[in-house]
Amino acid sequence: MHFTRRTFLQGLGATGVAMATGCGLKSTLGGQPAIPIPAHPVLLVIDIDGGWDWLNVLTPMSGSNRSVYEASRATLGIPVDQLVRVDGEAGINKDLTGMTDLDALGRVAWIPGIGMNNPDLSHFVSIALWGQGATQPDGTGWLGRFADKAFNASGDVLRGLTVTSDLPEMLHGATRDFVSITSSSGYVYPAWLRSDRIGLPYDPQLMESGFAAAVTPATTDPSQMAAAKSGKLFLDAQNQFGTNGTLPPRTPTVPYPGDPDYPLKSGKGGSLSSALSGQLKLIAQMLAAGLPTQVFFARLSGWDTHSNEARDLPNLQRTLGGSIKAFYDDLAKVQTPLGNAQERMMVVGYSEFGRRVPENQGGTDHGTAGLAFAVGRAVTGGVYGAYPSLSDLDPNKNMKFTVDFRSLFATVLDRWLGQPASTTNAILGTSYPRLPFL
Amino acid sequence: MADLTPKTSWTAEDAAHLARRAGFGISPEAAAALATQTVDAAVNAWVDGGADRKAMDAVLAASADVVDEPSRKASTTAGSVDVPAVPAPHPFLVQGVDAWRNDFARAQAYLAFRMQYDPYPFAERMGLFCHNLFATGWHKVDNVALMLNQYQTFRAHGLDNFDDLLVLVSKDPAMAIWLDLVDNDAAGGNVPNENYAREVMELYSLGADNGYNQTDITQLARALSGWSFTVPASSAIVDPTNPDNLTAAGGNFRVYDGSANPDAYLRDLQLQANLPKMHGTGTITYLGQTFDIAKPPSGMVPGEDALRSIVTSRAVQCSQFLAQRLLIHFVTGRFTEGDLTDVAAMIRAAGFNLRSVMKTLLKSNYFFAASNRFALVEGPVSWTVRAARALGYDLASADAISPKGFPAWSNVADPYFEEAGMKLLDPIGPNGWKEDVGWMNSNTIRYRTKIAAAVALGAGAPDSSDARLFPSDVNRWFPTAPASPADVLGRLVALLQPGAIPAAVSTAWLQALWPSGFTWETAAQGNARVLAYLILCSPAGQVY
Numbered sequence: 017m018h019f020t021r022r023t024f025l026q027g028l029g030a031t032g033v034a035m036a037t038g039c040g041l042k043s044t045l046g047g048q049p050a051i052p053i054p055a056h057p058v059l060l061v062i063d064i065d066g067g068w069d070w071l072n073v074l075t076p077m078s079g080s081n082r083s084v085y086e087a088s089r090a091t092l093g094i095p096v097d098q099l100v101r102v103d104g105e106a107g108i109n110k111d112l113t114g115m116t117d118l119d120a121l122g123r124v125a126w127i128p129g130i131g132m133n134n135p136d137l138s139h140f141v142s143i144a145l146w147g148q149g150a151t152q153p154d155g156t157g158w159l160g161r162f163a164d165k166a167f168n169a170s171g172d173v174l175r176g177l178t179v180t181s182d183l184p185e186m187l188h189g190a191t192r193d194f195v196s197i198t199s200s201s202g203y204v205y206p207a208w209l210r211s212d213r214i215g216l217p218y219d220p221q222l223m224e225s226g227f228a229a230a231v232t233p234a235t236t237d238p239s240q241m242a243a244a245k246s247g248k249l250f251l252d253a254q255n256q257f258g259t260n261g262t263l264p265p266r267t268p269t270v271p272y273p274g275d276p277d278y279p280l281k282s283g284k285g286g287s288l289s290s291a292l293s294g295q296l297k298l299i300a301q302m303l304a305a306g307l308p309t310q311v312f313f314a315r316l317s318g319w320d321t322h323s324n325e326a327r328d329l330p331n332l333q334r335t336l337g338g339s340i341k342a343f344y345d346d347l348a349k350v351q352t353p354l355g356n357a358q359e360r361m362m363v364v365g366y367s368e369f370g371r372r373v374p375e376n377q378g379g380t381d382h383g384t385a386g387l388a389f390a391v392g393r394a395v396t397g398g399v400y401g402a403y404p405s406l407s408d409l410d411p412n413k414n415m416k417f418t419v420d421f422r423s424l425f426a427t428v429l430d431r432w433l434g435q436p437a438s439t440t441n442a443i444l445g446t447s448y449p450r451l452p453f454l
Numbered sequence: 455m456a457d458l459t460p461k462t463s464w465t466a467e468d469a470a471h472l473a474r475r476a477g478f479g480i481s482p483e484a485a486a487a488l489a490t491q492t493v494d495a496a497v498n499a500w501v502d503g504g505a506d507r508k509a510m511d512a513v514l515a516a517s518a519d520v521v522d523e524p525s526r527k528a529s530t531t532a533g534s535v536d537v538p539a540v541p542a543p544h545p546f547l548v549q550g551v552d553a554w555r556n557d558f559a560r561a562q563a564y565l566a567f568r569m570q571y572d573p574y575p576f577a578e579r580m581g582l583f584c585h586n587l588f589a590t591g592w593h594k595v596d597n598v599a600l601m602l603n604q605y606q607t608f609r610a611h612g613l614d615n616f617d618d619l620l621v622l623v624s625k626d627p628a629m630a631i632w633l634d635l636v637d638n639d640a641a642g643g644n645v646p647n648e649n650y651a652r653e654v655m656e657l658y659s660l661g662a663d664n665g666y667n668q669t670d671i672t673q674l675a676r677a678l679s680g681w682s683f684t685v686p687a688s689s690a691i692v693d694p695t696n697p698d699n700l701t702a703a704g705g706n707f708r709v710y711d712g713s714a715n716p717d718a719y720l721r722d723l724q725l726q727a728n729l730p731k732m733h734g735t736g737t738i739t740y741l742g743q744t745f746d747i748a749k750p751p752s753g754m755v756p757g758e759d760a761l762r763s764i765v766t767s768r769a770v771q772c773s774q775f776l777a778q779r780l781l782i783h784f785v786t787g788r789f790t791e792g793d794l795t796d797v798a799a800m801i802r803a804a805g806f807n808l809r810s811v812m813k814t815l816l817k818s819n820y821f822f823a824a825s826n827r828f829a830l831v832e833g834p835v836s837w838t839v840r841a842a843r844a845l846g847y848d849l850a851s852a853d854a855i856s857p858k859g860f861p862a863w864s865n866v867a868d869p870y871f872e873e874a875g876m877k878l879l880d881p882i883g884p885n886g887w888k889e890d891v892g893w894m895n896s897n898t899i900r901y902r903t904k905i906a907a908a909v910a911l912g913a914g915a916p917d918s919s920d921a922r923l924f925p926s927d928v929n930r931w932f933p934t935a936p937a938s939p940a941d942v943l944g945r946l947v948a949l950l951q952p953g954a955i956p957a958a959v960s961t962a963w964l965q966a967l968w969p970s971g972f973t974w975e976t977a978a979q980g981n982a983r984v985l986a987y988l989i990l991c992s993p994a995g996q997v998y
Contacts (some may be wrong), residue, residue, distance in 0.1 A: 196897035
């Protein structure tokens with residue numbers, strides 16, 4: 017199944033990585049100081065899927081980068097008055113609704129230029145590399161390996177949870193996978209089977225025995241084993257999910273993008289997409305219901321703006337930024353058994369790559385270095401790492417990365433998820449510099 | 455080593471294996487009948503088709519609705535409208551006055567219906583294979599007619615030479631919208647849009663980073679610039695909900711070549727003015743060869759010779775790529791490097807003719823090897839269709855029930871196909887779906903339990919939101935009345951053809967369902983439904 021297993025990442029380590037330092041820290045610029053890292057932190061990873069054109073999100077405002085930017089983006093360039101300055105030379109696009117407010121509070125760490133040595137311009141190779149977060153790819157993801165190390169081997173079925181219907185490689189461990197749950201109700205056997213209308217009354221052992229019996233060394237067939245493990249995970253999870261597979265209903269305390277009362281509309285005047293806000297509302301409902309989840313995963317697709325970027329990118333930003341801001345505000349009202357949800361939550365957003373500096377006819381093609389961010393009450397806001405040069409490009413005319421993506425993962429693993437440095441380094445394959453936003 | 459020599463004799467079990475992998479399954483009786491032919495004759499006929507299809511065509515032609523939709527959803531989405539009843543021929547025409555129809559769920563149901571009943575199942579299987587290989591998504595194309603038009607191309611040309619198929623796909627209107635060929639403008643000094651040029655190599659012919667570099671991508675993008683499609687006025691249809699919108703099912707693919715170019719073209723469901731001049735000029739160096747992108751060989755459009763050169767300049771990589779995709783779909787996900795090399799060599803020896811390739815593969819000892827039986831997790835659409843073929847009504851009975859048509863698919867396809875991991879006609883990205891173990895996670899198997907309930911437990915009229923039921927008749931599952939629980943199990947295993955079920959598990963099932971005594975009456979028939987459900991949901995029920 018593997019044509020070209022790429023091994024270029026091995027042995028990279030700390031060499032070749034620009035040392036990341038905080039600068040322009042919002043705590044000194046009128047924002048609020050960060051709270052201490054909570055006792056029971058929760059992580060939400062948002063996949064900004066498609067490779068976002070972050071040069072039009074956190075955009076050069078002055079200096080030589082601005083000159084190159086304007087020359088390269090004749091029709092798609094963002095004017096300076098559309099930007100809110102975050103540090104000396106770059107500003108946030110006002111279309112990233114709500115994130116400007118969070119930034120002003122000092123709650124956003126921006127990591128421009130995040131990427132990897134020897135980058136790949138393929139979505140799917142890059143998504144795999146981000147998901148693996150390893151020096152030696154082995155088919156597992158960095159959060160999956162975290163689950164291997166940290167989760168109770170025979171329990172903790174809801175501790176790692178994606179609200180997408182698929183299971184990204186990032187969430188796949190050597191011994192266990194994250195559970196995938198996409199709705200807050202009906203997470204049980206089909207109602208028809210439970211209703212006693214067919215045959216014998218419902219007996220969960222009948223189906224559970226089929227799955228549990230197969231998750232043994234006696235099952236040597238990998239395809240059957242994959243099915244057995246998936247089925248057992250579903251059955252174990254549904255036994256712990258609400259009452260009859262249904263969580264208590266919850267009405268969000270603030271409007272989210274896509275809601276009728278959300279003030280901002282799309283460029284065409286219609287509602288913004290609810291693709292992300294629906295996922296975040298579900299997570300808020302899960303937290304309010306007291307689920308023991310420590311790591312969540314969500315995704316917003318549509319960022320592959322080869323064409324029609326002027327039409328699509330503003331709506332995508334409004335959807336992303338507005339959803340995160342609504343979620344942040346909504347969580348302030350959510351009390352969990354382990355503390356206030358807003359205080360417990362950190363949101364990390366990333367995309368598989370950035371896009372080419374010059375535009376094509378109406379869009380931008382695949383590039384390299386990206387922009388990631390972290391949002392939370394415990395985050396010390398500011399820009400971490402150096403903004404990449406728009407003129408000193410690689411042979412394919414793409415930006416050179418300034419922060420290794422595994423520095424972000426290392427920071428999350430040991431500062432937020434509480435792993436010892438040695439465990440973090442083992443999960444990632446070697447030691448990467450930590451970023452001081454936590 | 456893959457033993458690609460033809461199998462010389464076979465059994466009903468072998469024939470059933472062929473039908474599962476290269477179709478959507480057949481009954482044990484049909485498998486036994488097929489096995490009376492030689493392998494050679496049976497596979498040739500299976501691949502080439504030619505069975506009588508009058509009954510199928512009659513049902514399609516007579517059904518204004520092949521799926522029952524008593525209340526069409528009104529929508530403000532462009533192209534999706536509240537449709538009054540329309541007489542024959544049938545509503546999935548991709549030309550003419552119905553072309554603006556954009557009912558996605560209905561199109562999914564239609565395709566599943568074809569897979570269940572079409573007398574040429576191999577064409578539907580190749581359609582499904584090609585749909586994953588050349589994955590194109592409705593959410594961006596936003597035109598069901600164009601999506602179905604593309605699917606028909608896969609049915610009709612899925613067995614052509616691969617370079618011919620690649621050219622057809624590259625000229626397909628849905629693809630042109632999906633990967634931005636309609637916006638690939640390299641006229642003058644314009645920077646081309648490289649989306650399609652990248653993916654046609656990475657995803658559709660060679661594999662990531664397998665024999666090309668970034669320069670090749672930009673050069674191919676120049677070669678394919680201007681490959682947009684035009685819409686003759688006769689094909690343009692006014693959207694009744696929005697007179698400003700014009701759309702069409704198809705159109706004439708056209709590369710601007712400097713000659714008169716009067717036709718309109720389509721973008722974002724809007725009919726635009728004349729197709730602008732977008733094709734670049736000059737020579738390119740692509741995969742080590744030089745092409746004049748303005749002067750194609752006779753019979754080709756500008757840039758086409760560069761596209762076709764993928765198959766010749768990178769024959770080894772292209773054949774390996776194709777072999778990999780064919781193996782994980784038709785044979786096994788656990789092939790060796792040696793297997794891959796052998797199948798790739800066979801593809802090259804066949805001149806990339808897919809009809810020849812498929813016949814060789816499906817006749818081979820490798821395909822029928824014991825280690826490759828039940829060695830794949832079945833995709834959810836195929837899995838659902840195969841269960842419905844095994845347990846549901848035949849075509850005549852399904853067509854006879856009231857309301858006319860076959861209501862089950864419209865209920866099951868949307869949203870269950872998506873939640874089970876394969877949103878038919880609408881993959882998230884151009885890489886399609888990961889097959890075999892990639893189909894399995896806790897959410898997808900959860901929805902398989904819902905689909906299994908719909909297919910196996912359906913007994914009467916739906917009476918709740920969860921009763922997404924297929925009509926079926928337990929008595930038809932059992933031509934002779936079973937005399938024992940073991941008889942029930944044996945017949946259901948023969949119909950559903952799961953992988954090996956551990957004896958301890960099946961024994962526990964039978965003891966729970968029939969703790970004492972056995973009489974073949976209503977309660978036992980209900981239990982037979984539950985047993986079919988348990989088989990479909992079990993680990994053994996996911997492999998084929």
